[in-house]
Each structure stands twice: as structure tokens, then as C-alpha cells.
Amino acid sequence: MGKTVGILGAGIGGLMAGAFLAVNGYQVSVFEKATTVGGSAGWYHRKGRRFPTGATLAFGLEEHGLLQNLLAQLQIELEIENLDHPMDVILKDRKISIYQDTKRWNEELQLAFPEKSKEVQQFWDELTFLGESVHSVTASGVSLPIRHFTDLGKMPQYLITHPLSLLRLGRYASWTVEDLLRKHELASYVPLRSFLNAQLLDAAQTDITEAALLPSSLALTIYRRGSFHVKNGIGQLSQVLADKIRECGGEIYLSSPVSSLRYDNNSKDWHITSKKHSSFYDFVINNTGVSFGPGTSHADHNQSLWGAFRIDAVLHKSVWQKELNEMVLPFAFQIATDSAGEEIKQAIDGPIYITFQQTNNQKGEIIEDEITMTCSVHIHNQVWLSYSKDVYEEKKRQLTNAILTEIEEVVAVREYLQYAIAGTPLTYQRYVGKAGVGGFPLTITNAILKPKSVRSSHPNLYLVGEQSFPGPGTLSAGLSGYHAARIIINNKK
The missing domain is CATH 3.50.50.60 (FAD/NAD(P)-binding domain)
Structure with a gap:
């Protein structure tokens, strides 16, 4: 045996x-x-x-x-299925569409950030270069921290063929994403900061002021390699x-x-x-x-780990034709909450992340006349774990309504809503065994x-x-x- x-x-x-x-x-x-x-x-x-x-x-x-x-x-x-256009990021005064194709993405950068288009392109070019290098190191199979020869993976072979790679990356080891913005004179450019913060809180669980540049460079540029629907x-x-x-x-x-x-x-x-x-x-x-x-x-x-508040909803499929312009599904929105109402700002951190996709029954079969909407936000879990039952239910109802109101500003979903289920850190504690999520x-x-x-x-x-x-x-x-x-x-x- x-x-x-x-x-x-x-x-x-x-x-x-x-x-x-x-x-x-x-x-x-x-x-x-x-x-x-x-x-x-x-x-x-x-x-x-x-x-x-x-x-x-x-x-x-x-x-x-x-x-x-x-x-x-x-x-x-x-x-x-490889998704050419998987997501839109919504800021208070503009929309940034995420594309896989590099040419389309560079054009989007110019359109979305016209006030600083040259600096933004230079910033993104350097971010991409770093992301490629980080991807190559990751592909070597190295596992940090290195405590045994096994943890090196194929790193020794990689260093033989790319002797200067780690030296280049080493220059940025102590940099945050904000440091790279500062290098390109973009640290005070609010639209780009808001966009990066929306992306990073989901991918790196923190914002530009603390997110390590090296892993973040891969997280922010990985869409050029493809995002996939299984x-x-x-x-x-x-x-x-x-x-x-x-x-x-x-x-x-x-x-x-x-x-x-x-x-x-x-x-x-x-x-x-x-x-x-x-x-x-x-x-x-x-x-x-x-x-x-x-x-x-x-x-x-x-x-401490973040907590999550989520809404799972079923909508009538006509929302796909009338509000989503029959986009390829799944399709996601990240809605920055910089200009959201006080109720949202006090209750959550970071953007509202929404995905629309086809509805499946328990067997995985498509239900033709429905669309599923999932929504999640970052919250501080300890607050929710401390509520009494009555306060908990009221807070859950209030935040669900407040989030749906913010979504309504981007996609009118309420008139198509058949039902919605909300989950909190207490839900994760009950079913997963821990209130904190995301690493x-x-x-x-x-x-x-x-x-x-x-x-x-x-x-x-x-x-x-x-x-x-x-x-x-x-x-x-x-x-x-x-x-x-x-x-x-x-x-x-």
C-alpha cells in the first residue's frame, strides 16, 4: 500500500x-x-x-x-472560452474596458486617461515588462521562501538562460505600485489611482500604497494572456x-x-x-x-483577513438584451465607490464587483430565460460577527439595498430581479469554517x-x-x- x-x-x-x-x-x-x-x-x-x-x-x-x-x-x-472583453471598470467620470488584445488595450488607455496619456502608456509599458519577468520566474516553479533544493523548481535552469532577470527584478523588490506611479509622475493622477485600486483590492487584497509591485505587475497585466470562462x-x-x-x-x-x-x-x-x-x-x-x-x-x-458581503441574484434574461447589449457572458463590472453614498462608504471597502452569467440548474443545465448576477464587496468581518440577530438581519437588508442602488446606476437590474440572496462573513463562518476570505x-x-x-x-x-x-x-x-x-x-x- x-x-x-x-x-x-x-x-x-x-x-x-x-x-x-x-x-x-x-x-x-x-x-x-x-x-x-x-x-x-x-x-x-x-x-x-x-x-x-x-x-x-x-x-x-x-x-x-x-x-x-x-x-x-x-x-x-x-x-x-477565451474572453476578449471580460470586464469594464466604472469610475465616477469614466469607464475603462479591459481587453485581451494588446493593441486594443493600449488604445483604451489613451481614451480612458487622455489627461496623462503619454505618462500612462509609459507606466503601463514598464508594468508589462515587469509582469512578463515575474511570470517567467513563476513558471520556473520556484516556491518561496526557499528552504530546500526542491523549492527552486527549474529556477537554476532559468537563471542560466536569463542571468540578468533576477537582478532587474531585484531593483523593484521593495517597491509598491505607488512607487512606480511616482516614477512616472502619476502619483497624484486620481483616475489612474482609482482604476488601479479597484483592480488591486480584488487581485492583491490591498491598494496601491501597500501592494508589492512585483506580484501586482503580473496581476494587473495578466488579462493580456487571456481570461477564461470554463x-x-x-x-x-x-x-x-x-x-x-x-x-x-x-x-x-x-x-x-x-x-x-x-x-x-x-x-x-x-x-x-x-x-x-x-x-x-x-x-x-x-x-x-x-x-x-x-x-x-x-x-x-x-x-487580519478581509470579510466578504455577497449578493447572488437571478434576473429575467431580458436584462441581457435590454441592458447588457447581448454581451458575451460571463461579463463583469468593477464599480469604484469613491463617489458612492455615505451608507456604502461606511459599510464596505473598495469596489463593487459584479458578474453576469448564464443561469444553471443543479445539474449544470442552462435555464434559458434567466441570467445569474453575483456581486461581492470587501468588508471588515469582525463587525458583522458582533451583531445581535435583529441588528444583523437589518444591516444585511440595508446593505443589500444600498449595493443594488449603486449597481442600478450602471446597469438597471431591479425591474428584472426575480430574487436575491445575501451572504455575510457569518455565512462564510457557517459553511466554510472561517469568516475571512481572499488570503x-x-x-x-x-x-x-x-x-x-x-x-x-x-x-x-x-x-x-x-x-x-x-x-x-x-x-x-x-x-x-x-x-x-x-x-x-x-x-x-
Whole structure:
């Protein structure tokens, strides 16, 4: 019998690790609190409909892309559609359309920022150059911080062919995005600051004043590489990884939250106790972001995470013809809230992120006369956890109405609204096991000086997901899972 691995949490990080380990002969067991796999890249069912739990777009699925390369190694194929125009960012006085095509994007920069068009183009050219370099380093498979030769991946080969690359990147290691704006005399240019802040709070969990330039350069320019719609939703990515684990003899226990994790110093293995199954394992991978004791999660670092308030709604499909001009779906809007009403400003941080997509039933079949709208905003979760039941319900109702009012300024949705479901940090606490979402902000400390390793302080325990290097997002979480699996597999050799 092969070595055994217990994986806590069926998010992308855990599933990616589990799939690589399963195809390499490990006996894999995955424990998930929810009724479906995927975590923030999954779906849930309500009123006979399927709603995304978080992410709706995928990155890294282009030919030889970071995620595509991992799936190819697993012999997994996905039906995907590359989106030429996936999103519009709405500021108080202008709209910026996000395009994949570089020529169209450069033209958009000129149209959207006419007051400083030359400086903005120079800024974006340098940002793109940095993003390309960061992408190349990431593609080498390096896992920070480097604690073992395995963590280098193919970095030594990359350095041989690109000896000056790290030296160039090193110049910017201590820079924030605001520092690059300052270099191009754009630090006081409010429209560009607002645009970048809207993009970064979603991608890096912080704004330009604190976002580390190097990882942010890739996050801000990755749309040129492509953004992808996965047939049946991004939860399908999670599903095929889960299927691969099962195909290789692994087990996935849904609705089975883990109640304890304990290391046995005598037998040198881990004991996992969950609702549906309990056993001993040679290795454990924690993808939940939940602590089971000192050193078992990066949550022990006592850094605060954002909370999320979300609205999942079903609209009549006529909204697509009359208000969305029959755009290719899914399509997203980021609405900056700089000029929003006081009720919104006091309740949330950053933009309102909305995605429109086709409605699916629980089987994944399209419901032809409906459109699904998902909306999410960043909030401070501790406030919501402190409310009494009556105050909580009233605050949830008020914020739902306030957000819908802001959306109405961009897309008239109310007259097409069939129903809406709101979720708060308390909802995440109940169904996911934690109120905080999105991983730690990509500050210079978190991303450059003290990145959070997939290795823990305990023997044969690894930490993956959005709280580990490379950081927030589906793509990054998947990479962290691969890094952990690589360590375990290489240690066997």
C-alpha cells in the first residue's frame, strides 16, 4: 500500500495537491465541510439554481499557461472560452474596458486617461515588462521562501538562460505600485489611482500604497494572456480535479468537517478526526486556512483577513438584451465607490464587483430565460460577527439595498430581479469554517520579505491555498497545491 495523505479542504489548492499525489501512487483522502468541492472556486445550490462560491474567471489556461501546464501533466482537458472583453471598470467620470488584445488595450488607455496619456502608456509599458519577468520566474516553479533544493523548481535552469532577470527584478523588490506611479509622475493622477485600486483590492487584497509591485505587475497585466470562462463555471475545474483523485482510488468526504488534527510522536503520523471518517496519515495538507493548533495554519500569524458581503441574484434574461447589449457572458463590472453614498462608504471597502452569467440548474443545465448576477464587496468581518440577530438581519437588508442602488446606476437590474440572496462573513463562518476570505494582502512583507511557505513547522504537514505563496486567487492557490505535492513526491525518491 502506498503512502497516505489526508487533505483538509477541497479548495483548488487541496484538490491540485491531491490530484498530483493520487496519480503518483499516494492514497489520498480529502475532507470537506461543504456539500460540494471547490472552496472559493466552486459552486453551491439554492432554490434549484447553481451559484458560484467566489471566482468566476480563470487565468493561466492559455497555451503553455501556468495552470494549463499543470492540467496537462494530469492529462486533464477543460472546455474553455477565451474572453476578449471580460470586464469594464466604472469610475465616477469614466469607464475603462479591459481587453485581451494588446493593441486594443493600449488604445483604451489613451481614451480612458487622455489627461496623462503619454505618462500612462509609459507606466503601463514598464508594468508589462515587469509582469512578463515575474511570470517567467513563476513558471520556473520556484516556491518561496526557499528552504530546500526542491523549492527552486527549474529556477537554476532559468537563471542560466536569463542571468540578468533576477537582478532587474531585484531593483523593484521593495517597491509598491505607488512607487512606480511616482516614477512616472502619476502619483497624484486620481483616475489612474482609482482604476488601479479597484483592480488591486480584488487581485492583491490591498491598494496601491501597500501592494508589492512585483506580484501586482503580473496581476494587473495578466488579462493580456487571456481570461477564461470554463464551461459549466469555474467549479468545473474543481470537479475534474476531484474526479482525477477518485479515478486514482482516492476518497473525498463531503459534509465532513474536521474536528481535530493530532500528530503522534510515537508512530510518526497524523490522526485526522472528521464527521464521516477518521484515520492515520503519513502526510497532511491543510487547505482550509483554519487552525487546528499552533503551526497548523498561517491563520496563526494573527494577520487580519478581509470579510466578504455577497449578493447572488437571478434576473429575467431580458436584462441581457435590454441592458447588457447581448454581451458575451460571463461579463463583469468593477464599480469604484469613491463617489458612492455615505451608507456604502461606511459599510464596505473598495469596489463593487459584479458578474453576469448564464443561469444553471443543479445539474449544470442552462435555464434559458434567466441570467445569474453575483456581486461581492470587501468588508471588515469582525463587525458583522458582533451583531445581535435583529441588528444583523437589518444591516444585511440595508446593505443589500444600498449595493443594488449603486449597481442600478450602471446597469438597471431591479425591474428584472426575480430574487436575491445575501451572504455575510457569518455565512462564510457557517459553511466554510472561517469568516475571512481572499488570503493575506500582497504587501512587500507578505509577498517579498516574508512569503508564507507551503512548509509548516511540523513534520509532514503542509499548508496550501490562498494564504500560502504565491498568494490570493485561484491560479495561485493551485500553484501552492502543486508545490506541496512536489515536495512530498520528491522526498519519496
